[in-house]
Each structure stands twice: as C-alpha cells, then as structure tokens.
Amino acid sequence: MTEIILRSNQLKFHKETFEKTTEDRRQKVLEVAIDAFALNGYNATSINDIAKNAGISIGAMYSYFASKEDLFLTIINNAYFLMEEILNEVKESSRDIYDCVERMLSASREFSFQYPKLNQLYLDLTTQALAPLAVRLSSKLERITPRMLCDFIKAGVEEGIVNDKADKSVMAYCIDNIFMLYQFSLSSDYYKERLKIFIGEEKVSEVKDLEKGIVSFIRAALEVK
Amino acid sequence: MTEIILRSNQLKFHKETFEKTTEDRRQKVLEVAIDAFALNGYNATSINDIAKNAGISIGAMYSYFASKEDLFLTIINNAYFLMEEILNEVKESSRDIYDCVERMLSASREFSFQYPKLNQLYLDLTTQALAPLAVRLSSKLERITPRMLCDFIKAGVEEGIVNDKADKSVMAYCIDNIFMLYQFSLSSDYYKERLKIFIGEEKVSEVKDLEKGIVSFIRAALEVK
Amino acid sequence: MTEIILRSNQLKFHKETFEKTTEDRRQKVLEVAIDAFALNGYNATSINDIAKNAGISIGAMYSYFASKEDLFLTIINNAYFLMEEILNEVKESSRDIYDCVERMLSASREFSFQYPKLNQLYLDLTTQALAPLAVRLSSKLERITPRMLCDFIKAGVEEGIVNDKADKSVMAYCIDNIFMLYQFSLSSDYYKERLKIFIGEEKVSEVKDLEKGIVSFIRAALEVK
Amino acid sequence: MTEIILRSNQLKFHKETFEKTTEDRRQKVLEVAIDAFALNGYNATSINDIAKNAGISIGAMYSYFASKEDLFLTIINNAYFLMEEILNEVKESSRDIYDCVERMLSASREFSFQYPKLNQLYLDLTTQALAPLAVRLSSKLERITPRMLCDFIKAGVEEGIVNDKADKSVMAYCIDNIFMLYQFSLSSDYYKERLKIFIGEEKVSEVKDLEKGIVSFIRAALEVK
DNA sequence: TATGAATGAGTGTTCATTCAT
C-alpha cells in the first residue's frame, strides 16, 4: 500500500506522542492497523495483535492512542483527509458537471486501487454498529461531494447544459449513490461480486469501459433533450 | 416489527429441531436475534445474551443452530427470501422498466419501514469482515434484480422506449446502485444522515417527493431523446 | 479456619448460581477468596488468582459473582452476619452492662481466633479507598452494638449501677472504641504489634489477664462512686 | 492543606536528590501524592498519575524515590514526625494524666482537621496488606504515646490521683484505643459514619461536647473512688 | 429435548519501572 502520511485537520484522535515517534514506527502501526481492521472489522480486531504485528509493545500503543476507538478514528480521519484532497483537486480542475463526473469516477478508481483497505474500513464505519464512532467524525462526513455536485448541476442548469426536470439535490444524490457503490465495487469483496453479477466476470477488468458506460448513463440523465 | 416467518428455500442454516419447536419460541428467538445483531453488529453480539433475552437456554439455542454464524445466516437467508418475494411481485406486476423502477422504489421503502433491522443486517453482511459468511450465501445473493432490470431494459430497447447509448447491464447496475443506497438511507443511521446532507433535513420526511425525483432521474437516463 | 456458611440476610451480593453449586466449591471459593483478600487487600487481589487457587475457571467465578466487588461484599456481608449472631447472643444472655462488657470481650476474642482473616477484611473495608464499597453495605454497618451498649447503660443508670456523669452515647462510643481495637489487636499484625508495645511482648499471650484489665477499666469508668 | 515540610529523622525513604530540588517541586509532589494515596489507597494509586499531576516527569519521580513504596513511606514518615512533635509538646506541657488526656484529644482533633488525608493514609498503613511497608517503619511506630501515658499514669498512682485497680499499661492501652478511633472518626468516612450512629448526626458538629464526654469517661475510669 | 453450569482463551486497558537522550 502507498505510504500513509499522518494528517491532522481540525480533528485529531491520536496523542501527541504518536507524532513524536519515528516515522518508521508510525508507518508500521498505521499500516498494520489498517490491514487488521480492514480484514476483520473493528470489533473483531485485537489491539494487542496490532501491537504485536507492528513490533511494538501494547504499552506504546496506548501511549499513542487513548483507546482502540481512537486508533480506528485516526485511520478513518486520515482516509477522509486523503479523499478530501482528491475531491478538492477534482473540484478545481473540472470545467462542468460532465467533466466532474468523469474525473470523480477516475478518482474513485485510483483511490480504490491505491487504498482498497481504506474503502473497506469506510464501509465498516457506515454500519449501524459503528454509529457511535461515526458520530465522533460527523463534522467531516460527506460534506464536500454534495455541495460540489449541487454547485456544478446548478451552474449547468444556468448554462443550459443540464435539464431541470428533477430536483437538483436529488440528482446529486443519485449520482453520488452511483459513485459510492462503484467505489465499494472496486475494493470490497461483496460489492466486487455484485458488480460481476451485473456486468459479467470477464468485463470487470475493463474498468474504463464500465466508467464510460456510467458516464453516459449520468450524462443522459442530466442532459437537456 | 412484522412477524418473521421461517422460510427454507434451497439454503438452510438451522437444525431440524428449530422447525419443531413452538411457533412462539421460534418467533421470539428470531426477533431478539435480529434486534441484537442489528444494534451491535455480528461480532459484538453475544449469543448467550440472545438466548437470555429470548427466554430460552443457551443449550436450546445450540440445539437449534450449530453456531452463532448459522443463527446469523438463518436470519439473513430469511430476509433474502422476503425480499425475493417482493421482487418477484414487482417483476410480475410491472409493465415496463419505468413502471418497474417506480415499483422497486416503493418496495424498497416499504421493506425498509417494515424491516429496518433487516436492512442493517444486510449492510453488515456486505462488510469485508463478514465476507466468509457472505460466501456461504453467495448462491442467493443479488441474483434477481440484475436479471430483472436487464430484461426490462432489453425489452425497452426493443420496444423503442429505452435508448441504447450505454451498455444495458451498466444501466441496470447504475439503477440498482441508486436503489440500494436509497434503501440504506431509510434504515441505517449513517446513510440517513448522508441523505439529509444531500436533500436537507426538512425534505427527508417527504419520501414521495424524493422518489419522484429519483424516478425522473432514471427516466431521463433511459429515455430515447 | 472454621467453615463458612453462606448466609443471606436482607442483602445479597452473589448470583443465584452460587447457591446452586456444590457445597465443596462454595466453601473453597469463599475460603480462598478470604485468604487472598485478607493477605493482599482488596485492590491487590486478583480474581483470576482466586479462581485458579480455588480450582475453578474464571468463567465460573463470574457466573457466581457479577464482579470482584460483589465477591468481596459477599464475604464481608457473611462476616457481618456471623458477628451479628454473636452479638445477639451476647445481648440475650447478658444481665447488665458489666456482664455485657465481659461477654463482648470474650466474643471478640473468640471471633478473632476463629476468623482472624475476616477481621483483617473488615479493617480493609473501613479504609477510605473502599468507602464506595462500604456504602453498598451501609444499611448493615455497626447497627447492633451502639444500640445494645446504650440500652444496657441506660438500664444501668436507672438501676443505679451506672453513673450519669458522661453522655450515655459517648460512654457507649468509648467502650466500643476499646472493643474494636482490641479485636484488631488479636488479628491484624499492625495492631498486634501495637498491643505488644503497650503491654509487653510477654503478656500478649495471657489474653485473659488483659481482658480482666479492660473490664476493670470500663467498670471504673461507669460505676457510681 | 497546611504546608508539609520534609523532615528526616532517623529514617529516610527518599533519595538525596529530593532534598536538592526546589521547595516548590518538593511541596507539589508531596501534596499531590498525599491526595492520591488518601483517595485511592496505596495499591490503586498510580505513581505515573502523581508525577503527571505534580507536573514533573516520571523519570524525576524515580530520581527522588527508588520506588512507589518509598514515596509512600516518605509521606508516612513525615506524618509521624509531625505527630511526634505534637505529642512531645503535649508531654511537655501536661501537668498530669488528666491534663494530658484533654490535650491529647485537642491535639488529635487539630491534627485531623489540619491533615485529614494523613490520617487516612495512616489507617491504610495499619491494614494487613500494607504490613510489609509498616515493618520498614516499625522502629518509629507508636513509640511515644504508650510511654507517655504509662508515665503519667504511674505518676498519678504515686500522687494518689489515679487508682491502681487495673494494670497501668492496660489503662494506657484503653485510653489510646479511644484516642485512635476518635482521630479516625474525624477524618475517615467510615469512622465518621460510625460516630454518627453512636452519638447522632446532629451532635457530630459539636466536637467540644464530645471531647468533654470522653474526658469525663476516662477521668472516671482512672480516678480514685 | 432442554437446561444452564462450566470452560478458558481472549479482550481492552493499566502501571511500576527502565533507560536512551
């Protein structure tokens, strides 16, 4: 997996100490923790095992994070930061909603290939059982995409390149539903399997084609007739 | 919650004994188990607690199900059976793809209101950590919708009421992505919250409007220009 | 140590299961727990060790008691019950306050010799750190002696065999202070040592003499001049 | 709480370095440690927490004291020193045993109000679990009062103001039992509660009356008829 | 068949102490 850099935005779930250890340790802890959480899910993952596999003492682990919860949230928060950066880039570089849709799909794909585990973690977080954890992050959750999509759609309507048949925010919601599950389809076994059932085992590897299909579906949904 | 009836299709994860107990016991066990699994997730749920809350002995529990896993799968399998029935009804009664889309949304909504917990369980199952469980069900997973949607779309193209811009199976996939997250949006806290962010807190209660919006989004995506 | 019988008065800190195991197990658990708590104090005692030494699984331990706290309180509560019985016997059989004082001293001595560990536990409980535990027992704490002593003193004053120089409840308090530390002096190392310093190493074994001295001290304090 | 001054008599449980730091640090460490030990008891108190709350590093802590035990003993030793000073003052200024008894009670009360925590610590130390610690202090324990009381009583007998009914050392022992628990009654919750049960909630605040009662109890016990 | 007591490996977390800087 690509190197994970520890980012702190507004939220911070690790202790200061974690910023002070060596880069190697930090890397190893995050990497091992991501693997473990992604593989077994939050509840079935043992923080003692993570420590062991990262080659550090459990005491050290607890000097970096106040709790298992905080370790998990540190990782998720990091993942959000990563995704945010990508989304901001997409936003800046997109001419219009159609351009944006294309770039979003590419971004989703690249993120999924680079960090498949992070997507699995994210799926876990959306689970009802982890709602109490999600709450601690809620300020950051899903803020960017809705606004971005809505803004582009609104602009498109004004420019006359997007129809105004459906409520603009519903359009955004539909598009994002497609994106979100597409992203899961590239990283989580269940949704991978589901994708296969829809488009056939052999076509799964040709993601570019799939994306083209999705783009033209969305384009058709938005275009003025 | 509406009464759950124990159905056995091809798959069966309970022991014979479970079919032989009284209806009351069976009901109570399933009901309590669904509540517990939905609230805490598979891993954080204790089968001992379920037995206690259902008023039966843990020994009885293990005479009905070989393991915690099997209890969980029994429930999920049942839920699939329920969903299948609904889908088959939709399939039978729909004139064309547009009719089908509308009916699917209603069906999703009704299912989510009647069995919100089952949806939460299903979300759990799609999680990477539960992939080993999902595998045991794979023969049943997600078989109906893809075929149904594809068939209606194909028919629509032949009738000239659906464009052939995008690959038909991709169309089906996009539509189902929208459905699936819509269903989660009605039953799982995380996705409820996400929906609010898209369409605003005040509009969440007016689901009919939302569904109309979704329908017209999909209609636009499919229609011939 | 003399056999401990599980008594339940109003208060009960064990689970039903504990009443259902074999007498042997019950005995062994209580015996081992008393030894451990007495030796190391509440906080430094490991409930896992107790289970190990009692030859039962830790799971069984927790099926008998909801927590370490409850195990401790079960023992203390039992000890109170024992002490209460003795005190009631003293009360019933005493002619007057002077008789009562003598019997109390004997009773204290016998209790201390029979159950030295219980006295050590009790001392622990009076510690500030265990105040939260003591609170859970407060309804039972120290209720009998004050009333008994006061009643006998009052009767003595009326009969003209006790002076009324000091407040009667203060008299009772002073007498009980003497009793209480006498009891500790017979069971807890610290207070044993202290007693030695007062009356000399050689005289410690002749408790009867000591008791005579205490009796005549108290008698002098109460008698009418 | 009144300032604690670090005293070294014969015994010393801290390292030289502790004498060399600033007065402020020394104060803060002792103050925080006393609070913590008094509140939670020796075993449940974390030396890391003490360091943190005192604003010093755990490393510094261990440069001042070789172990948690030594920190505790330093405090206890200090407390003894304090108590010794008071006792010596009482001894010097008392005319006879009756005078001494009165002064002792006042001294106990004043000490309890000024250093309630130290009394709680002392109670902890008398616990069986801390016997190994108490042993390290044994040379200092309880040496003064027995001798002082015995001497005054002996003098009283010679002067003819004290009866010789009971063994003089037993008299001293009884008197000190009363003192000791009186002191606990003013500082430790358990014994506070016990006092209330004896003399009633409303009278607890009027300690002067209580002390008068105790004095006249002891006076009656000693006086020649 | 139903019961529920029993098991014991495993959980998240704490803390006295060490030692490189």
Place this chain on the structure above:
DNA sequence: CATGAATGAACACTCATTCAT
C-alpha cells in the same frame, strides 16, 4: 539532573461453545 517514550506482565471481565443432568 530531567525527560518521557517504551516495556510487558497483569488486570477485570466476556463469550462461543460443551456436556452432564
């Protein structure tokens, strides 16, 4: 001399599963 990161055994407690009754 002071710092505080690091250690890891130990803790209270949980829970899927077994099995004698």
